[in-house]
Amino acid sequence: MPTSAEITAFLEKEFPQTKCMVESVGEQSALVRHPIGFDELRPGGTVSGPALMAVADVGLYVAILGEIGMKPFVATTNLNINFLRMPTAEKDIMGDCKLIKVGRTLIVGEASLYSDGNPTKPVAHIVGTYYVDWEAKPNE
């Protein structure tokens, strides 16, 4: 299985748009970090919903890569996000992601997002479903 450093290198090459950083990759899990700047803000000085969703989506993707390796094609099919608290704009958003079910075709995971240093007060909770196409060629 790929290491955290290999997944980071893969993300930087394949997905340069994301500012999301891999903190750690564990067994069917990942912890990611996203800095907050102007692009991530919305009215009221808080973090925008799509920015939060991006953290969860990348974090679950990282957990999947850590579990099944970096070759197959993986696409998000469903995301359900509940916004729980207004995150501060002053702290990075952390995404604590774990896989609930790794099936042959569908993988389901959940993510708890929180402002760095405050893991017991999650700002959002996400459940996502990913489709794995084992016959697709890798993105090169």
Next chain:
Amino acid sequence: MPTSAEITAFLEKEFPQTKCMVESVGEQSALVRHPIGFDELRPGGTVSGPALMAVADVGLYVAILGEIGMKPFVATTNLNINFLRMPTAEKDIMGDCKLIKVGRTLIVGEASLYSDGNPTKPVAHIVGTYYVDWEAKPNE
């Protein structure tokens, strides 16, 4: 109720981060457009999930502003997104948004997203719930 131009001015002032443009605002509905560039892409030359979510979230917000006016505080509480087809990176993403239920506290709406010119082949479907805090001060 505010006009489409007033909502556009409000968005530009309050939410300069979004590239989403208001095409029209109707009865409990809105049509928005989002250009696609480097920032919205993801591996495979398609539009990223969070970029799609942002179109739906802004579009539903616009439909709500058109319905209840621009004063109250409105926050997304839940979004559920199903990704249906890979959108092309060559076309703007359009968001056709309508409100399903306008309650005293909670408003529920749905959005169908498609690549410009191809409304019968939606790329994503979103249902969102918004909380209206009527006692909050407007964002100024």
Next chain:
Amino acid sequence: MPTSAEITAFLEKEFPQTKCMVESVGEQSALVRHPIGFDELRPGGTVSGPALMAVADVGLYVAILGEIGMKPFVATTNLNINFLRMPTAEKDIMGDCKLIKVGRTLIVGEASLYSDGNPTKPVAHIVGTYYVDWEAKPNE
């Protein structure tokens, strides 16, 4: 493709637990009806959430059978339900179901539920994803 009567016969044989009745089957769509009795009630004299969900789930299943035929194995993978209004216990619940995307492996549909006679005041909105296993044997 199967007729409405054939789908009704299939449901009665395979799924005798459901009280849901097929009203009509159209192109990628179905209308179903569910009577409301003691079993479907919950505190407050309204219809329980699971009873509503069952109407949507059977209705979307019927729409899928009408589209792809009755042979393949179809399983629900995700359901998202928003409860919009308290339904009366005095009227049947109707489920107006349509498919949004019919893919090779995944089918996504939505359902609008309402108390009979009041289609413009939906009581719940559901989006469901179904997995089709084309290689499975039919339930016999």
Next chain:
Amino acid sequence: MPTSAEITAFLEKEFPQTKCMVESVGEQSALVRHPIGFDELRPGGTVSGPALMAVADVGLYVAILGEIGMKPFVATTNLNINFLRMPTAEKDIMGDCKLIKVGRTLIVGEASLYSDGNPTKPVAHIVGTYYVDWEAKPNE
């Protein structure tokens, strides 16, 4: 706060339709059990989706009653359910429910459902949002 026995008595009186039994009530959490019989089955000899949803919905309701007491009016506004594995019809379904966020108006919780004795192989995962109307009269 109410005891497990008080919540059981409340459920039996107010909600005689449910077969769901309270196993325990903890801090912002509950464990419930649902026997499986003819009514809960669906084609293929497995447990129906609505039956699973009912376990989660009652379990989260029990966790909420344990947290805020039995007086206020509580209504489900959103449920998102992912079906993970086919449950056996031979075992009770257990619902391990915990609250993620207890707000003034909205409460969000999640439930992991499994066949009795097999908690590490969940059959479904549910996230639900509940609206609390503090001014409503209790159901008497």
